[in-house]
Amino acid sequence: MTSTKSKKRRKPTSSLLSRRKNVLPSSSSAITTTKAPLPSKLSRTLIRSHHTTQKRLSQAIQQNDTTAIAELTSKLSTSGGLEAYQRASVSGQSSKRGGDSSKILVDWFIELGIPKPTPRSNNGGNNSSSSNCDLSNYRLLEIGCLSPTNTIHSYFPKPQRTLMDLNSLHPDEILKQDFMEFPVPKRADDGYDIISCSLVLNYVPTPSGRGDMLKHITSFMEQALERRRKRLKSLPKNNKNNNSSTNKETGTDWTSTFPAVFLVLPAPCVTNSRYLTEDRLQEIMISMGYEMVRRKLSPKLVYYLWKFVGGGSRKKYKKSELLPGGKRNNFAIVVE
Template sequence: MGVKRKGHHRPTAISHGRPPQFQKPAASLSSKATRTLIRSHHQLHKALAQAKARGDHAKAKSLQLEIDSHGGLESYQQASIKGQSSERGGDTSRLLMEWLRTLDFPNVTVHDKQKMRLLEVGALSANNACSRSSLFDVTRIDLHSQSAEILQQDFMKRPLPRNENEMFDIISLSLVLNYVPEAAGRGDMLRRTCQFLRPSSKSADSSAPFPCLFLVVPAPCVTNSRYLNESKLSDVMGALGYTMIKKKISPKLAYYLWTYDHDATKNDDTFKKVEVAGGASKNNFAIVLR
């Protein structure tokens, strides 16, 4: 089966988005300090990426000096690992496994009786819940791998599947989309996921969601943004062929499970950066679909 190529824009690399991770997190970081450090570095790296994109070398140099003065990437890496450790409830794949169990996923007709294929983008560990389940053939990638079991790779540069055997039943984007510094780049990433998902693998009597996308973003991205709310997110995802089947909004994170149907894709739909809610306290998180 041939692989359809969607979209007319060359995908943008995300190397200026999510910074690399540090292998040994500092145990002394408190929960509040972790959140503050992550937020500060996230904002600085976003501004740095924007300055570089504008060609503003003076501003980029100034921002880099500020990042270095805060401890550089090492301090960020420590906080990032600590903030997503199991002791902080950071293994989001536990919820994915709970959801799949409620959706009768063991009864799915698996290709050639093999394990379901899962692509975990931004993987931090090879020992999370989905890996321990023994139900998946997991491919793990991250911009800066700290493990031999995690391939160092930019998802936006990953070669497209040459055939259905190289495609996946599930893709996990857990706390990845929010590290893409530009709204259009986030749309490009979501569109690109469609090219890696297999055609439907449901059996006639199964309620399993495959192929599907597990998406996790900080809750304020959809609950407190000027440019994005859950309704608009659903519209964007719907244009790509996704339908929401599960969600959970906690004070910190928004979790979604989307089932994918290639035939429902609306290739001509675009979404610009348009305000959906005003207010001085709102953030500027947005998704632009080109």
């Protein structure tokens, strides 16, 4: 008699494999050696954890708490440190998740009628007449650059851009450099017309350190203003009044946008902080000599394009409560 007892079936191997694919990396080596983009949930967790630990470490250093310093330093190291944070940031700016933030800057360049350099003007290098037609002689400094192929780079040929980061992921193309130790060039000709500071200011652990970074950026802008004046002075008289740099839709000269700073922050830094609002940020920037040219607020990020015009009251700003509330964050900028 044939047995009717059915054989016990094995679970498909594919389901087990798919579960393994969804397991999050449990070590720093798993995070830093794989080239595949990290899952979005893991990216957000790594970024938040890194910022929190950095903040606690900064507080421990100020209090000279050697035990806490050792523990927090060890925690940063075992979680992958800055390299893991950068991997998470790179995953966050992948094309599948919206692309890098400089796409917004490129959109604004298009709105302002700023043309890309042509191959001919690129070859010219220092041709003063072409500088009034496109960005061939304009220079970009990008702080905290994670990729040598960001969208804005299409406007600035390689000789006209300086890319830097604390821990360069591309040593051949991105300079390993602490911006706060990067000196203002001695010659205006070697200076920069625009500085990109995207998701960098919020990485600085202390409010006073953020103010110091804005002041250091402004030192570059002061030189850039002299660079602009020198450029205009070198133009032939018949080129000063032509319309080659005029936006036909607005009737404005796009060169007046420079020098400028592209600043990107997490939106909660100005929308949900006890100590910083957009009005206060604007007060700080105006006091340093800036005018806001463009602004975009998304659910996660806030983007600004600030034109440097010079002057300003250079007022000091302390950490003061502007919006009380238990669910707000403590992000602040102190200018001393």
